[in-house]
Amino acid sequence: MRTHCIFLTVTLFIASTVVASAQSLVNGFFSGKGRGAVAVSYSAEHYDEVFLVPSNAKGVPIFREVDVNSVSLFATYGLTDRLEATVSLPYITAKGQADPAVLEALGYENERKGLQDLSLALKYRLHRLSIGMGRLDVGGGLGLRTPVGSYRVDEGLQSILAIGNRATAVTAMALLHWQSMQGIFITAQGGYSLRSGEVPNAWIGEIKAGYAHRAFYVDVWYAGQRSVDGVNILGEGFIGFFPATDVTYTRGGVNAFVPVVSGIGISAGVNKYLSGRNVGASTGFYGGIVYSF
Amino acid sequence: MLYTKNYPALLLLATLLILQTACQKDEDVLPSIASIAVTNADFSTLEDAAVLGGVAAVLSNPNPNDPEGAYTVFAPNNAAFARLGFNSGADLRVLQPSFLTSTLLYHVSGGNLLSNRLTNNSTSASALGPMRRIVTRGNERYINGSKILATDIRASNGTVHVIDKVLLATGADIVQSALALRDAKVFIVPELSFLVEAVLYAELADALTAKPSSPSFTVFAPTDAAFKQLGQDLGVPLNVPADIRKLPKDVVTNVLLNHVIADGGKFMPEMNAGAVTPLGGSPLTIGAFANGVVSVKGKSNNTAANVVIPDVLTTNGVVHVIDRVLLP
Numbered sequence: 001m002r003t004h005c006i007f008l009t010v011t012l013f014i015a016s017t018v019v020a021s022a023q024s025l026v027n028g029f030f031s032g033k034g035r036g037a038v039a040v041s042y043s044a045e046h047y048d049e050v051f052l053v054p055s056n057a058k059g060v061p062i063f064r065e066v067d068v069n070s071v072s073l074f075a076t077y078g079l080t081d082r083l084e085a086t087v088s089l090p091y092i093t094a095k096g097q098a099d100p101a102v103l104e105a106l107g108y109e110n111e112r113k114g115l116q117d118l119s120l121a122l123k124y125r126l127h128r129l130s131i132g133m134g135r136l137d138v139g140g141g142l143g144l145r146t147p148v149g150s151y152r153v154d155e156g157l158q159s160i161l162a163i164g165n166r167a168t169a170v171t172a173m174a175l176l177h178w179q180s181m182q183g184i185f186i187t188a189q190g191g192y193s194l195r196s197g198e199v200p201n202a203w204i205g206e207i208k209a210g211y212a213h214r215a216f217y218v219d220v221w222y223a224g225q226r227s228v229d230g231v232n233i234l235g236e237g238f239i240g241f242f243p244a245t246d247v248t249y250t251r252g253g254v255n256a257f258v259p260v261v262s263g264i265g266i267s268a269g270v271n272k273y274l275s276g277r278n279v280g281a282s283t284g285f286y287g288g289i290v291y292s293f
Numbered sequence: 294m295l296y297t298k299n300y301p302a303l304l305l306l307a308t309l310l311i312l313q314t315a316c317q318k319d320e321d322v323l324p325s326i327a328s329i330a331v332t333n334a335d336f337s338t339l340e341d342a343a344v345l346g347g348v349a350a351v352l353s354n355p356n357p358n359d360p361e362g363a364y365t366v367f368a369p370n371n372a373a374f375a376r377l378g379f380n381s382g383a384d385l386r387v388l389q390p391s392f393l394t395s396t397l398l399y400h401v402s403g404g405n406l407l408s409n410r411l412t413n414n415s416t417s418a419s420a421l422g423p424m425r426r427i428v429t430r431g432n433e434r435y436i437n438g439s440k441i442l443a444t445d446i447r448a449s450n451g452t453v454h455v456i457d458k459v460l461l462a463t464g465a466d467i468v469q470s471a472l473a474l475r476d477a478k479v480f481i482v483p484e485l486s487f488l489v490e491a492v493l494y495a496e497l498a499d500a501l502t503a504k505p506s507s508p509s510f511t512v513f514a515p516t517d518a519a520f521k522q523l524g525q526d527l528g529v530p531l532n533v534p535a536d537i538r539k540l541p542k543d544v545v546t547n548v549l550l551n552h553v554i555a556d557g558g559k560f561m562p563e564m565n566a567g568a569v570t571p572l573g574g575s576p577l578t579i580g581a582f583a584n585g586v587v588s589v590k591g592k593s594n595n596t597a598a599n600v601v602i603p604d605v606l607t608t609n610g611v612v613h614v615i616d617r618v619l620l621p
Contacts, residue, residue: 054322057332062344062382101383105345105390134301157344178301186301188308203315207308224312234328234353236449248318277318 026123026141028177028187028208030084036077041267041288043070047280051249051273053232056281062108063096063160066280070116072288082125082139089148092116092163112161115149123175134180141173141191156240165243167199183212185219198244200230210255217257224250233278242278249276257290265290323449326366327352338374341382346394348401355450356403363451365406365417367425367436369459377459377602392479395421399462405452408444411436423462423606430562430582436460437611438560438604440585458585462606466503467512468492470607485614487520490534495546501553503609509558510610513577513589515618516601523618547573551591551621558610561586561603575621591619 031037048065050057060066072090079085093113103110123141130136146168153162173191190205203226210219230246231237238245253271260266268287273279327349330336343349355362371380379385385393398421406417413429428435435441439458446453463470463479471492474485492498501510515523517534524531529539537545550573564587568576580588580597590597598617605612 052324052328052332053318054324055328055332058334059337061331061340061349099381099383101386102341102345102381105382105386157349176304178304180301184301186305188304190308190311205308205312205315207305207312209305222309222312224315226315226318232328234325234331234349235322236325236354238350238353240350246318250312250317275317 026086026121026143026173026175026189028137028175028179028185028189030081030123030125030137031076031078033078033080035293036075037290037292039072039074039267039288039290041072041074041286043072043284043286044068045280045282045284047273047282049281050233051276051279051281053235053277060096060160060280062102062106062157063098063110065097066161066282067095068163068282068284069093069095074288084123086119086121086123088119090116094161094163096161106157108155108158110161112151112158112163114151114163116147116151116164117145118148119143119145123173131178133182134178134184137175137177139175139177141171141175141189143169143171143173145169145171153243154241159240159242162242165195165199167195167197167243169193169195169199171204173204179212185210185212198241200227200244200246202227202247215258217255219255220252221255222250222252224248230278245278247276247278249279250274251276263292265292323447325353325450326364326448326453329446329448329453330368335370336368338371338379338381338385339368342374342379342385342393342397345382345385345390346397348394348397352401352450359403361405363403363405364420365402365404365452365454367400367439367441367454367456367460369400369439369456370442373439373456373458387480387482389478389481395464396459396461399423399425399460407452408441408454411441411444411454419462421462421464423464423608425460425462425606426560428560428562433562435560435562437606438562438585440562458604460606461602461604463608465607466609467501467510467607467612468498469502470605470612471514484517485514486534487517487531487537488514490537491520491545491549494538495542495549497546497549501609503607507609508555511554511556511559512610512612513552513598513619514612514614515552515598516614516616519598519615519617523620547621548618549573551575551577551619558606560611561600561613571619573621577619589613589615589619591621593620 045068050060070090070092074088076086096110098110121143125137125139127138147166151163153159153166171193173189175189177187179185187208193202193204195201206223208219208221226248227246231244233245251273253269255269257267270285272283273281330340356364399419401420402417411427415427416424418424425436433440437460439456439460441454442457443455471485471489473479475483475489477483520531551571553572554569564579566579566581570576575592578590586600586603588597598615600613601616602614
């Protein structure tokens with residue numbers, strides 16, 4: 001039972017990471033039937049360089065540097081021991097540092113904010129195998145993400161500050177999760193995301209390795225997205241409509257979690273875009289409070 | 294047993310490799326002209342200008358009117374903009390947006406215009422319309438009055454040459470160009486208002502208006518501040534343009550003709566130190582060519598005038614805006 005509780009808190013923690021990083025829909029842990037959690041997290045990202053093709057831009061066009069802050073609500077619930085549902089909703093504020101005179105000339109603003117996209121996900125464990133000193137779970141996830149806020153993406157270069165891409169996305173992921181008796185784990189997942197409108201579909205993947213202990217949790221992760229097509233910013237076909245761009249990247253990060261009092265824990269992490277195209281080279285951190293039940 | 298022991302490491306390694314490979318794309322592509330401007334720190338003002346002038350998306354894409362899809366851009370570096378007082382996008386706000394866009398288009402032409410075709414006296418039509426002319430001086434090449442610093446930078450949609458001064462063309466004749474400045478159609482505040490008033494007062498507008506087979510001129514155009522300074526020097530307050538009419542008409546006429554040279558219109562690199570004779574007849578002293586400009590001094594001036602905006606092409610000559618009235 002105690003072991004189960006450890007994994008429960010770990011599950012909640014990782015799930016809140018999903019919200020903060022807009023990364024994988026699912027993680028490798030299952031809460032168990034009737035168990036779940038709610039979490040609130042705050043994240044902050046900053047970039048003053050943009051990954052473009054073929055070389056990067058020092059300084060964000062017009063806005064020079066951009067800060068993205070978000071507050072996210074998250075909930076997860078184990079429908080069965082093998083099936084788990086998650087839901088998340090972030091409120092995002094993106095701020096630029098453009099010169100007021102330039103903004104006035106263009107009719108632009110230094111800020112865009114609002115509710116972004118509602119994400120729903122189901123994950124299912126197909127098999128559990130005992131391998132050596134640990135066990136391997138094989139499963140999959142299915143996610144739906146759709147805009148619920150009224151944010152815009154069609155404001156020309158103003159939309160450098162757009163808080164999302166307004167696509168509805170359906171994502172399917174395959175999941176492998178190995179963990180040892182001592183608490184070491186590795187989770188690998190990969191899948192495909194179908195996006196609506198002009199937003200390119202994409203392959204996505206993530207590898208995460210960590211250590212889950214009763215008193216603390218830590219992991220390091222590496223993730224990526226590869227759009228199957230799309231235009232490059234300032235490249236052929238670019239008309240100032242950012243959702244149509246080829247957003248491809250790798251990023252990595254570190255997460256940590258500690259339980260504080262019964263049912264409540266604190267999570268925090270840092271993350272960074274490592275390479276890519278048509279995306280801000282941002283570095284960020286987040287912190288969250290998780291209540292599990 | 295060996296397999297099961299290594300399973301997590303294999304899983305980790307395989308996933309990392311797949312991710313790393315899948316999320317990298319071939320970067321062996323040429324940047325677009327717009328991308329060159331955005332990713333090169335020495336073109337940051339040009340980047341701002343392209344955004345404000347609304348040409349960033351155009352210069353991201355192939356030229357639809359060229360078989361090769363190419364544009365050629367003479368790209369002023371940051372120092373070029375700084376010469377005009379433009380150190381950032383915010384500074385560009387002193388320009389009317391339409392003039393900014395026109396000015397940018399004057400730097401652009403269709404097709405690949407490579408450096409081997411930039412020969413002395415060759416001309417090329419700009420996307421704005423007016424021609425540009427190549428001038429050689431010593432071992433240097435200039436387009437109009439702008440030195441060509443680097444050539445044949447390849448872009449996915451054409452060619453970039455770097456220049457050290459912003460190219461300026463009005464697409465109108467000398468009189469209409471001065472009127473555009475006076476009427477705040479170039480800068481958002483009026484300029485050359487006193488000069489325009491003086492030209493009208495001296496009834497020289499007709500002579501400086503382009504007509505079929507009419508001559509072209511080099512014109513030194515004193516700023517409003519230059520006329521106000523002249524008023525102080527003469528003890529005749531010139532506070533508003535109409536104050537010009539306090540001066541005798543023949544004096545004003547003679548002074549104005551001291552600023553016009555009937556030489557077909559010369560850019561700064563085409564001028565040499567020494568004396569030139571303007572229409573007024575009193576010789577002007579041209580200073581040494583340095584940093585892309587020359588100074589010019591009237592016979593009765595104690596101090597030479599500096600060129601503040603050089604090499605403005607009009608349809609009947611070249612105008613150089615100066616900071617002092619040239620006195621015969």
